[in-house]
Amino acid sequence: MKVRTRFAPSPTGYMHIGNLRTALYEYLIAKAAGGDFILRIEDTDQKRYVEGATEIIYNTLKTVGMNWDEGPDIGGNFGPYVQSERKPIYAEYAHKLVELGGAHYCFCSKSEADEEKNEELNIKFKDPCKLIPLEEAKKRVAAGEPYVIRQNINKKGKSKYHDEVYGDIEIDYDELDEGVLLKSDGFPTYNFANVVDDHLMEITHVVRGNEYISSTPKYNLIYEDFGWEHPHYVHVPPVMKDAQHKLSKRNGDASFQDLVAKGYLPEAIINYIALLGWNPGTEEEIFSLDDLKKIFTVERLNRSPAIFDITKLTWMNGCYIRALSPEKFHKLASPYYQGMPLGVDQEALSRALHPRVETLGQIAEQTDFIRQLPDYSLDLYTNKKMKTDANIAKEVMPAIKEILSAQQDWSNDALFESLKALAEKLGVKNGQVLYPARIALSGKETTPGGATELAVILGKEESLRRIDAALAKL
RNA sequence: GGUCCCAUCGUCUAAUGGUUAGGACAUCACCCUUUCACGGUGGUAAUAUGGGUUCGAAUCCCGUUGGGAUCACCA
Secondary structure (H helix, E strand, O other): OOOEEEEEEOOOOOEHHHHHHHHHHHHHHHOOOOOOOEOOOOOOOHOOOOOOOOHHHHHHHHHOOOOOOOOOOEEEOOOOHHHHHHHHHHHHHHHHHHHHHHHHHHHOHHHHHHHHHHHHEEOOOOHHHHHHOOHHHHHHOOOOOOOOOEEEOOOEEEEEEEEEEEEEEEHHHHHHHOOEOOOOOOEEEEHHHHHHHHHOOOOOEEEEEHHHHOOHHHHHHHHHOOOOOEEEEEOOOOEEEEEEEEEEEOOOEEHHHHHHHOOOOHHHHHHHHOOOOOOOOOOOOHHHHHHHHOOOHHHHHHOOOOOEEEEHHHHHHHHHHHHHHHHHHHHHHHHHHHHOOOOOOOHHHHHHHHOOOOOHHHHHHHHHHHHHHOOHHHHHOOOOOEEEEHHHHHHHHHHHHHHHHHHOOOHHHHHHHHHHHHHHHHHHHHHHHHHHHHHHOOOOOOOOOOOHHHHHHHHHHHHHHHHHHHHHOO
């Protein structure tokens, strides 16, 4: 039997990291077995629908390379793949379930049901409508009376099932709620739609957050009532913001889009989240999506929650950036060079930046001095290790100006040789020339490159202009 | 509160009865060096807790503590 998994997000306009990780595991389980990965949109809650949200889902999956084999946009043999378009299917199966004794019609209003419940005393809603004879209930439905369809939990004792991650789970049937399966607006709840769709779409492995562990017995009951075989279950632990809180939209925690906007590479994000709750059993940790397809196994999935650590993701992103070819890095960095002065050597700038940024977003702060020389303090010229200060800068700066003005070959090596020779001629340490030159060129304590690299980046004209400014300042 | 789940360095994790409890990030120190990075070397740092079982427990069992989930006409 072909392995089939599905990613079934609801279109709320936000691709959260935990969801993306679930999608990744679903994708990997299918692809590791040569199976199919299906995309299904769960939009049964009309109140929560967000315009454009499905595009975010499509774009995210495409960006990371998780291509689906069936879905709303490309179709497939088990469509439609949008739940709101499957409304008649759920109604049909819900009424069928009533006939099979797995559910009943309920005419209570929402408030009536709420009143009967008492959470403190742990009293569950006992639906009086369950006692209405089926024939009578059907007449009331036919007469147009508003109704919902509720599940029947008639079994006693313990429900047992096996989870691929958590092992054997046992839950008492008394704990289960006789929840609504078909709402009064005719839409199914998740509790019903997921079972019907997963069965009809022949999903073999249901992968979802572990908050569903305790309601899974209810779904199994539905499978049983229909005489269907239930799928393999793979419940995964949540991705946390800290020890107490899940990553959530409400807290403004980073979504996939946010991370990309900050200059994280999709490949790095995927690599990092794959390792949040899963490990390959070796000490390697850099994996492409294709690598993961080859080595992923559910056995190595973890049971405990994992805290999302942006610091480690940042490190990993740095690894991916450094692994880029110089050309590719330059291409990715270029958008951040908008509005740079004309004389700036952008390729030299990219070479300097490449090993120095861990996210593309860091380019802005690293290059701010290029657009405009900061109004720096003379204290910057003081460096103990280099044995320099403003006085020494004042002494060497005219000579630096002279050398640079006469310099023909504006390459890094040539500039370095010239300045080194100058230091020797003046009888000072190399650093006593190079350090003041770097401060004069940048006005910053730390820069992406040394004095000569900055000179190359800025170009001769701008470099000399800055040396002059330093002369005036000193 | 009932039920279910979870528990190894600060963080992600390895070790499926026998290891000086391993790796990675972070952190610290040193080296390299034209500032800062990159790179290299080394260090600090963990089995929540109490009982059992066993020659031997991070690992198996029970309790405790701590945390999370669930108990919607949300998914």
